[in-house]
Amino acid sequence: MSTEAIPRDALSHDRLRVRVAGGVAEVALNRPDKLNAMDEAMFDALSAAGRALMGTVGLRAVILHGLGRGFCAGIDTGLLMALAGRIGALRDEIVTPLPGEAANRFQHPCTVWADLPVPVIAALHGPVFGAGLQLALGADIRLAAPDAQLSIMEAKWGLVPDMGITRLMPGILRADQALELMLTARVLGAAEAASLGLVTRIAEDPMDAARSLARVIAARNPAAVSGMKSMVRSAWPGDEAHLALEARLQAGIIGTPEQIEAVTATMQNRAPRFG
Structure with a gap:
């Protein structure tokens, strides 16, 4: 199957590379110079690609991966600085689900x-940090290279x-x-992540292993495969019931003096000074 089955506007974004062949879509995060750190353009590109694939006829499996030296190093620190200038609007955006969705834009x-x-x-x-780890959690199966490092890193920025x-x-x-893991923001190696x-x-070459697994899945009865994913x-x-809770909590924290101090201390490589 060619990429023509997917709307062109979902493929044209410079933040992602999307390729579909043999019923398998490969979605690559494409900011290798930034360790695929997420900015607003990346958020929107991932959403658009997911929606486009939702309606792709003949799709059998999807592989998510990152180009360059890591999967995703988390939120772009430049985005954190930019968002500080529009906290009120950002809080509204955080607590407002997208049309027809339980989830918000982030x-x-x-x-x-x-x-x-x-x-x-x-x-x-490589790095699978913060937003990158939560993206990986959206997948059904995670294959990690021996050098992968994983962290729920938001506590470093004073956020949930x-x-x-x-x-x-x-x-x-x-x-x-x-x-x-949330409280400490500590970094796990692949072996510990697998043990948990x-x-x-763990796979020596996770992309090769993912492609091999995707080929096996693509050869199965598609109705049974879809049924098994739905069943699991x-x-x-884990459902949508608590998405609004995490949004409300974040909206109440982001932009407060304590959260700003957490960001400042992290950027200055010093211990934070909370009141």
């Missing part, structure tokens, strides 16, 4: 992959993780494990 780029009717495989290498983690992480980690179940397995997503914990 959650949907991660949750849309869980909503696709076909399995999504994330091929992870709010890109769909309440829907995507339950059923993957126990509550105490998830909370410890945060990644499905429905039966394991």
Whole structure:
């Protein structure tokens, strides 16, 4: 199947490269000079690509990966600075779901992959931090290179993780494990991430392994594959009920003096001074 099955405007964005062949879509984050850090353009490109693939006839599987030295280093720090100038409007945007969705503009780029009717495989290498980890959680299967490093990093910026983690992480980690990683923002190597179940397995070449797995999936009865994904997503914990909660919490935190101090201290490589 060619990429003509997908609307051109979902493919033309410079933040992503999307290729579809043999029923398998490969969606590549394309900011290698920034370790694929997410900016607003990346959010919108991921949402658009997910929506486009939702209606792609003949699609059997999707692979998410990052070009360059890592999967995704999280939110672009330049975006954090830019958002500081429009906190009021940003808070409104955070607590407002997209039309027809439970997710807001910042959650949907991660949750849309869980909503696709076909399995999504994330091929992870290098940094998988913050927003990048939540994007990876949107996939159904995560294959990690031995050099992959994973972190729920939002605490460094004085924020809560709010890109769909309440829907995507339950059923993957126990509550105490998830909370410890959120509170500490510590970085996990691939081996520890695999031992916790945060990644499905380690692969020397995760992209090659993802392609091999996608070929196996593409050869199965598509109705059964779609049914199995639906069954697993429905039966394991994690749904849309708490997306509004993480949005409300974030809206109340972002732009406060304590959150600004967390950002400043992180940027200046010093301990934060809270009141």
